Amino acid sequence: MNTVYPLVEKFISINGEGPKAGMMSAFLRMKGCNLSCSYCDTSWANTPDCPCEMLSADALIRWLKESGTANVTLTGGEPLLIPDIASLIEQIGAAGFAVEIETNGSVSLAPFCGLSHRPAFTMDYKCPDSGMEEFMDLDNFALLEEQDSVKFVVSSEKDLDRAAEITRKYSLSQRCRVYLSAVFGRIEPRSITEYMISHQWNDVRLQLQMHKFIWPPQQRGV
Numbered sequence: 001m002n003t004v005y006p007l008v009e010k011f012i013s014i015n016g017e018g019p020k021a022g023m024m025s026a027f028l029r030m031k032g033c034n035l036s037c038s039y040c041d042t043s044w045a046n047t048p049d050c051p052c053e054m055l056s057a058d059a060l061i062r063w064l065k066e067s068g069t070a071n072v073t074l075t076g077g078e079p080l081l082i083p084d085i086a087s088l089i090e091q092i093g094a095a096g097f098a099v100e101i102e103t104n105g106s107v108s109l110a111p112f113c114g115l116s117h118r119p120a121f122t123m124d125y126k127c128p129d130s131g132m133e134e135f136m137d138l139d140n141f142a143l144l145e146e147q148d149s150v151k152f153v154v155s156s157e158k159d160l161d162r163a164a165e166i167t168r169k170y171s172l173s174q175r176c177r178v179y180l181s182a183v184f185g186r187i188e189p190r191s192i193t194e195y196m197i198s199h200q201w202n203d204v205r206l207q208l209q210m211h212k213f214i215w216p217p218q219q220r221g222v
C-alpha cells in the first residue's frame with residue numbers, strides 16, 4: 001500500500017526557531033493535533049474539516065528535491081501521530097535531507113529514536129499557562145541527544161519558574177539545547193531576558209520566532 005500523508009501546508013522558508021534558526025528549510029505541516037494549547041496559532045490546521053493535500057512519500061520527496069533545500073522540518077499539529085510517519089522520516093532521510101521534527105512533548109519519541117535516519121527533535125514542554133502540562137511525556141527527556149532541543153513556550157513568570165524547575169530536575173542542558181520562547185503578544189522577550197539575568201540562568205537560550213518578525217505574525221505559509 002502506498003501511504004499518503006495529510007499536509008495542510010508545504011512551503012519553503014527560513015527556520016524560525018531551534019538550532020537551525022535562520023537556515024532555509026522546507027516545512028511540511030501535518031494535519032491534526034491531540035492537544036489544545038491556550039495560545040495555539042495553528043488551531044486552524046487541527047480541525048477535522050481543514051482542507052489538506054494527501055501526498056505520498058515519493059511525491060513529497062520529488063517536491064523537496066525541486067525546492068533546493070537541504071533541511072526539512074516536519075511540523076503540525078502533531079506530526080508524530082500521523083500513521084506511518086516513521087516511514088516518511090526514513091525515506092526523506094535516505095534521500096539525503098536533514099530532518100527535524102517539531103513535536104509537542106506529549107508523544108513518545110521512543111519509536112523514532114531507533115530509525116536508521118534518526119531525526120533531530122525539537123520538543124516542546126508545555127508550561128502551566130498552556131493548559132496542557134499534564135499531557136507531557138516526561139520519559140522523553142531520557143531519549144534526547146545533542147542534536148535535539150527542548151523548547152519551553154512561556155507566557156508568564158509562573159511558566160518561567162516551571163521551565164527552570166524542569167530544566168534543573170532533568171539536567172536538560174547537559175543533554176541538549178534548551179530554549180525559552182515567548183508566547184507572541186503575552187510576554188515580552190525583554191521580560192524573559194530580565195528573568196534570566198536576575199536568576200543567573202546561564203544554560204538556556206532566549207529564542208525569538210524569527211518568522212514573526214520578518215512577516216506579519218499571523219501570516220501562514222512562512
Ligand code: SF4
Pocket residue numbers: 033034035036037039040041042043046076077078104
Ligand atoms: S501542540 Fe502545537 S499545534 Fe497542538 S494545540 Fe498546542 S500549539 Fe497548537
